[in-house]
């Protein structure tokens with residue numbers, strides 16, 4: 001296989017880690033469904049024994065995402081170049097958490113996906129006796145006071161779900177590694193994809209994705225990814241992926257690889273449309289506040305400029321905004337849109353809209369939601385790749401409905 005690490009990302013998403021299938025020359029990898037592989041003599045085989053441990057279709061996806069995230073591990077060192085695919089984003093996270101011992105101290109970003117929060121607080125605190133501190137990692141002094149010499153993991157999500165805070169990965173990785181060089185810095189890169197942000201380049205040890213979102217991009221596969229650029233960590237993750245067994249299946253691996261091939265063109269459109277819509281919402285007097293990395297009003301806009309790629313827009317297709325008047329106008333907005341679908345999830349080609357307090361973040365304890373500002377006025381948009389003028393017209397209709405509701409409430 002030729003080295004694709006020097007290509008630009010728009011070329012990498014087509015070629016990275018890919019080689020023609022050796023028997024037939026097929027350009028796209030076949031979907032290898034076989035669960036097991038014939039051996040010539042006990043223990044003598046072609047590198048494939050059993051499909052949980054090794055699957056050629058999954059390897060093709062894993063090598064691709066590893067290269068996109070900037071892992072330099074060669075195929076000779078690790079069969080999937082430090083990339084690992086799982087049955088879901090949470091399965092990837094659960095496997096990453098197995099890298100640390102029972103009773104470990106872990107610091108997590110305070111604002112993270114509700115399901116990630118639930119896995120930490122409602123499962124691993126009990127089963128792994130994890131000692132977890134939720135910290136606002138946009139404030140370095142808070143991280144410095146929370147870090148301990150034995151802190152085993154720093155869990156970063158950036159931009160965060162749903163309030164789109166941006167954590168300076170290089171700074172927090174440096175601080176964590178200064179206090180404990182062995183602390184594993186893991187970055188959930190779901191809201192960006194490697195086109196907009198590559199955390200390994202900023203000092204993270206591991207990148208995680210819910211590939212259900214931008215990486216697959218078509219809202220038809222649930223999956224998760226871990227990538228590391230460190231061979232020793234890759235060996236440990238490979239062991240855990242096989243030992244725990246929550247692997248991505250061959251059909252899902254094929255679909256996700258197919259989706260990845262258009263990642264660069266999709267992301268360009270997501271970013272450009274989201275920037276336009278964010279500016280449009282910011283100009284509306286019915287909206288209290290818009291949070292979007294590419295807007296100068298974003299509190300961490302300077303970190304965005306340093307760390308994320310704008311890629312034709314503002315660094316992501318995700319927008320969060322607070323509508324005036326609270327829950328009733330918010331509901332009117334959510335019920336009126338017709339191109340945006342009211343649904344959980346994000347990162348697909350179709351536009352989605354949701355209400356985090358009632359939907360994706362209902363599992364976050366209400367006191368914590370209040371501190372994070374996930375209130376009834378907060379609406380989250382995942383801007384798809386439809387014609388942006390149609391999306392803006394849809395937003396305008398919904399704003400009118402919200403305005404009518406506000407008028408009725410005042411009257």
Ligand code: P1T
Pocket residue numbers: 088089090091113115116157161188190191209210211212222223224344345346360
């Ligand atoms: O749903 P799953 O593939 O298991 O991934 C979980 C996950 C992890 N990390 C982030 C940042 C996420 O956004 C998610 C899933 N999020 C949603 C379903 C959502 O609507 O926010």
